[in-house]
Amino acid sequence: MKKRSILFAFGLFLGIAFSACSGSDGVVPINIPSIDDDVCCSQDDENNINQILAGLKELTGLSRQSVEGYTLKVYARTANLYVGYNDLYFAVEKTESGRHVKDFAVTALSPLMDMGMMKHSTPIANKYDQIESYPIYHTWVAPLMAGEWTLPLSYRIKDLSGTLPGAPITIEATPSDQVWIKSFKWNDQTYYLTLASPQNLKTGVNTIIAYVSGKGDDSTLPYLPASEVFTIDIYPTMPDMGNHTSPNNEPLQPQDDGSYQGKLNLTMTGVWDIHLHVKDASGKTVAGGEELSDLYWTISI
Amino acid sequence: MLVLVSLISLLCLQDTVFKETAIDEVVVSSTMGSGKKAVSKGRVASIDEHLGKLSKVEMVRRGNYAWEPVVNNMATERVSTTIDGMKIFYACTDKMDPVTSYVESSNLQRISLNSGLDGNPQATGNIGGSIDLKLRRVGFDAKSSEYNASAGYESNGHVQVYGADAAFSSHRFYTNFGVFYRHADNYKAGGNETVNFSQFQKTNAFANIGWQPADNHIVEATAIYDIATDIGYPALAMDVKRAEGIITSLSYRREHIQGLFHRWETKAYYNHITHDMDDTKRPDVIIHMDMPGRSSTVGLYSLLQGSKGSHYFQLNLDGYYNTLFADMTMYPVGGPPMYMLTWPDVGTFNTGLALTDDITLNSHHRLRLSAKGAWQHQQINSDEGYQALNIYFPGMDRGSSRFIGRLAVSYAYEHGGWAIAVGTGYGTRAPTVTESYGYFLNNTFDQYDYIGNPYLRNEKAIEVNASVGFENRWVSVKAETNAFFFQDYIIGRPDSRLSPMTIGAAGVKVYQNLKDAQIVNTSLTADCRLNRWLQLENRLAFSYGKESSGARLPLIAPLSYLGSLRFSWKYLEAEGGVKMASRNSHCGTEYGETPSAGYAVWHLNIGGQLRLGQVIANLHLGIENLFDRYYATYSDWNHIPQKGRNIYVNTSFQF
Numbered sequence: 001m002k003k004r005s006i007l008f009a010f011g012l013f014l015g016i017a018f019s020a021c022s023g024s025d026g027v028v029p030i031n032i033p034s035i036d037d038d039v040c041c042s043q044d045d046e047n048n049i050n051q052i053l054a055g056l057k058e059l060t061g062l063s064r065q066s067v068e069g070y071t072l073k074v075y076a077r078t079a080n081l082y083v084g085y086n087d088l089y090f091a092v093e094k095t096e097s098g099r100h101v102k103d104f105a106v107t108a109l110s111p112l113m114d115m116g117m118m119k120h121s122t123p124i125a126n127k128y129d130q131i132e133s134y135p136i137y138h139t140w141v142a143p144l145m146a147g148e149w150t151l152p153l154s155y156r157i158k159d160l161s162g163t164l165p166g167a168p169i170t171i172e173a174t175p176s177d178q179v180w181i182k183s184f185k186w187n188d189q190t191y192y193l194t195l196a197s198p199q200n201l202k203t204g205v206n207t208i209i210a211y212v213s214g215k216g217d218d219s220t221l222p223y224l225p226a227s228e229v230f231t232i233d234i235y236p237t238m239p240d241m242g243n244h245t246s247p248n249n250e251p252l253q254p255q256d257d258g259s260y261q262g263k264l265n266l267t268m269t270g271v272w273d274i275h276l277h278v279k280d281a282s283g284k285t286v287a288g289g290e291e292l293s294d295l296y297w298t299i300s301i
Numbered sequence: 302m303l304v305l306v307s308l309i310s311l312l313c314l315q316d317t318v319f320k321e322t323a324i325d326e327v328v329v330s331s332t333m334g335s336g337k338k339a340v341s342k343g344r345v346a347s348i349d350e351h352l353g354k355l356s357k358v359e360m361v362r363r364g365n366y367a368w369e370p371v372v373n374n375m376a377t378e379r380v381s382t383t384i385d386g387m388k389i390f391y392a393c394t395d396k397m398d399p400v401t402s403y404v405e406s407s408n409l410q411r412i413s414l415n416s417g418l419d420g421n422p423q424a425t426g427n428i429g430g431s432i433d434l435k436l437r438r439v440g441f442d443a444k445s446s447e448y449n450a451s452a453g454y455e456s457n458g459h460v461q462v463y464g465a466d467a468a469f470s471s472h473r474f475y476t477n478f479g480v481f482y483r484h485a486d487n488y489k490a491g492g493n494e495t496v497n498f499s500q501f502q503k504t505n506a507f508a509n510i511g512w513q514p515a516d517n518h519i520v521e522a523t524a525i526y527d528i529a530t531d532i533g534y535p536a537l538a539m540d541v542k543r544a545e546g547i548i549t550s551l552s553y554r555r556e557h558i559q560g561l562f563h564r565w566e567t568k569a570y571y572n573h574i575t576h577d578m579d580d581t582k583r584p585d586v587i588i589h590m591d592m593p594g595r596s597s598t599v600g601l602y603s604l605l606q607g608s609k610g611s612h613y614f615q616l617n618l619d620g621y622y623n624t625l626f627a628d629m630t631m632y633p634v635g636g637p638p639m640y641m642l643t644w645p646d647v648g649t650f651n652t653g654l655a656l657t658d659d660i661t662l663n664s665h666h667r668l669r670l671s672a673k674g675a676w677q678h679q680q681i682n683s684d685e686g687y688q689a690l691n692i693y694f695p696g697m698d699r700g701s702s703r704f705i706g707r708l709a710v711s712y713a714y715e716h717g718g719w720a721i722a723v724g725t726g727y728g729t730r731a732p733t734v735t736e737s738y739g740y741f742l743n744n745t746f747d748q749y750d751y752i753g754n755p756y757l758r759n760e761k762a763i764e765v766n767a768s769v770g771f772e773n774r775w776v777s778v779k780a781e782t783n784a785f786f787f788q789d790y791i792i793g794r795p796d797s798r799l800s801p802m803t804i805g806a807a808g809v810k811v812y813q814n815l816k817d818a819q820i821v822n823t824s825l826t827a828d829c830r831l832n833r834w835l836q837l838e839n840r841l842a843f844s845y846g847k848e849s850s851g852a853r854l855p856l857i858a859p860l861s862y863l864g865s866l867r868f869s870w871k872y873l874e875a876e877g878g879v880k881m882a883s884r885n886s887h888c889g890t891e892y893g894e895t896p897s898a899g900y901a902v903w904h905l906n907i908g909g910q911l912r913l914g915q916v917i918a919n920l921h922l923g924i925e926n927l928f929d930r931y932y933a934t935y936s937d938w939n940h941i942p943q944k945g946r947n948i949y950v951n952t953s954f955q956f
Contacts, residue, residue: 176637202685203640203688204687204688204689204691204692205691205695238639240636241633241802243800244800244801246800247799247800248693248695268639268640268641268689268802269639269641270638270639271633271639
């Protein structure tokens with residue numbers, strides 16, 4: 001608790017520090033002239049931003065969207081998105097100079113799959129977090145199935161705001177028969193269990209993050225993190241090794257930020273099934289079951 | 302003869318086996334007596350066969366190659382094995398390659414064994430005993446040139462052995478070098494039953510060089526290259542594609558120094574072992590896997606030897622750094638490979654100081670003190686391996702340092718044919734890399750997967766031993782016993798909470814310190830000289846091992862008897878004998894051992910030496926397992942049967 005409040009104070013301090021130096025809002029007594037006063041920060045920061053973005057890939061089909069002299073760029077870990085959890089990153093450049101813009105926001109990402117007969121959305125983070133205090137925002141989306149999707153979103157760049165429909169993009173199947181998203185039904189509602197960052201798992205003790213999203217009455221609206229509180233026991237096994245399992249796994253427990261966090265122990269590389277046992281606040285089974293339940297993610301490390 | 306610390310030596314050069322006391326060890330290298338007991342197979346006998354001749358040594362057999370020596374009923378973990386004082390560590394997580402498998406008989410002059418805690422100066426962790434393989438160096442001022450050639454054949458398994466070496470010597474320079482080749486097909490057990498996957502072949506080359514720029518300043522270098530390929534292990538689920546050892550050393554020696562110390566030797570060495578397992582030839586492999594292992598050791602020792610009055614003392618400082626790496630990649634059909642480190646690239650630095658003092662109180666009484674203290678630091682160098690172990694031992698340290706030591710005192714009395722000796726010692730050993738950091742090592746003996754335990758304490762042991770002997774012209778009788786009382790005895794215990802990795806495994810065992818354990822060994826030998834040509838030899842041995850819960854320890858020898866009638870006349874020798882063992886009904890059932898049946902097997906052999914001018918020719922002929930008995934000893938892994946009837950013939954020429 002103490003740690004968290006220190007972090008909060010630190011964040012607050014950073015916020016103040018940056019809003020003080022940006023000079024883009026509030027009453028500014030003296031306007032220091034610059035070449036382009038709406039771009040971000042110093043050359044050093046610009047370099048750092050570029051360095052972060054260099055570790056990512058521009059998302060094919062959605063990467064560059066123009067808005068009156070600005071370019072909204074969308075990045076992911078790979079150039080294509082997969083079924084299941086995907087990180088998304090947003091940055092805005094001044095089209096002319098290519099320099100990053102500090103004052104912008106992305107909201108209301110609303111993925112949609114139009115299957116003709118029916119349309120549906122999919123779980124999203126519904127949160128847009130800044131990466132280290134740089135003008136890069138992170139969110140995630142977890143498409144339910146492969147195929148053509150649109151990812152419309154709302155934006156605000158300085159005083160400009162609006163909606164970008166986004167060109168249709170193709171979501172690919174999860175690599176090598178993995179399964180990163182699973183659903184269960186409870187009280188006539190459908191919930192989705194999304195394993196975050198499944199490609200970061202490695203041999204050893206992994207702190208894993210997962211999300212439980214509820215499908216609302218209107219399935220074309222994004223599925224938001226569920227308000228109900230669950231505990232999810234995990235039981236990893238290796239199907240190729242006679243269901244060899246690992247000890248000392250810790251259940252996924254709800255966190256303040258809406259995610260679930262637990263410990264997943266992987267004794268070696270290969271294919272793992274992570275069996276899930278979802279329990280409600282009173283400990284009653286909601287879905288799955290003990291040990292080899294048929295509710296499981298499949299990952300490969 | 303001082304028998305307390307019985308050091309049994311084997312003189313390969315002369316094809317003889319004889320016993321020496323530890324005290325005599327330093328002068329043994331120049332001893333080339335005649336009239337010693339002949340090793341029935343002569344020069345072409347394997348290292349394993351030589352080791353098996355040592356009393357107190359049993360061999361654990363997983364196939365027809367690379368047997369594991371067990372001393373005082375203690376295996377590799379509790380035995381130090383060195384090659385001319387050089388540390389060397391095996392590279393196979395399944396103990397398929399005891400370090401004695403990386404040398405060949407032609408490399409060695411003799412094998413010396415120190416029983417119990419009174420180890421050789423370079424030994425550490427030697428609770429059961431220490432084996433030192435002494436290399437064969439021709440030395441200065443020997444015959445200016447000498448050539449040896451040998452060949453052997455065995456009917457069972459079509460074993461072929463060929464060797465050739467040459468030696469040149471002068472006052473300032475010497476060199477000897479040679480090659481050795483061995484090939485065996487599958488052997489047949491008693492009743493003509495073929496034991497599949499028991500083949501092997503091995504090639505060995507060695508060279509020694511000595512240079513004496515000034516008298517008593519000696520520089521010596523050794524290189525051994527040993528490669529065995531296509532080795533079958535019928536007792537295990539896998540074979541070995543390649544086991545390769547490179548052993549090198551460079552030393553400087555001063556002899557005949559004036560003053561307190563008369564001899565000083567410093568040796569630097571390096572050895573590397575490459576071991577690759579192979580399951581591609583086995584039928585019914587569920588998942589194909591690669592399991593390579595690597596061991597590298599670099600080290601240095603410096604030994605001072607001196608005497609003053611009744612004291613003869615040795616002071617040795619040594620240090621080595623060893624790395625052990627082993628991993629496993631499994632290839633499931635249609636899935637991505639599965640990978641783990643089974644030895645997480647563990648680096649071990651060990652440095653120690655050893656002291657021995659042999660005190661001749663008077664012609665009847667002798668006292669020997671020996672002590673060694675060593676400091677060891679061990680570190681997991683692989684991040685991935687460390688992360689994996691962290692699952693089982695959250696928050697464990699990546700490294701650990703410990704102090705280990707031993708102290709032994711013995712007293713011997715000799716008078717009028719009687720020899721009485723008593724001794725005691727206390728020693729500790731650090732857990733091995735397998736015991737500390739091994740990761741899912743499947744043991745086919747009890748069908749468990751083993752995980753190391755980084756929190757193990759040092760194992761401690763107190764040894765007491767005693768012997769009484771009487772010898773005259775006609776008889777030689779000796780009763781001998783030693784007992785080891787362990788504390789924090791290290792052994793794998795099942796942990797039912799853990800899930801095995803190997804398909805079909807019974808469960809997972811984690812190495813633990815047991816509160817205590819005891820091992821007691823007793824033997825009675827009685828040799829009788831019937832006349833000038835005939836000698837009757839008898840040896841009866843019995844051992845016992847138990848741990849704190851009352852369970853019997855595994856792999857403890859049952860009651861056994863060796864008897865032989867030996868004939869020798871001039872250059873002709875012949876022997877007929879029997880080896881018997883009772884059923885080991887008190888075996889370590891708690892540890893997955895099942896009883897082996899009793900047996901009696903007979904052998905016959907004859908050998909002779911012929912001198913034809915400059916050429917000395919040796920010829921040996923023999924039959925092992927005369928009545929083609931189907932049997933397995935208690936130390937035959939998973940009861941794989943021993944060889945059935947085997948007729949061998951071999952010959953060697955020296956000129």
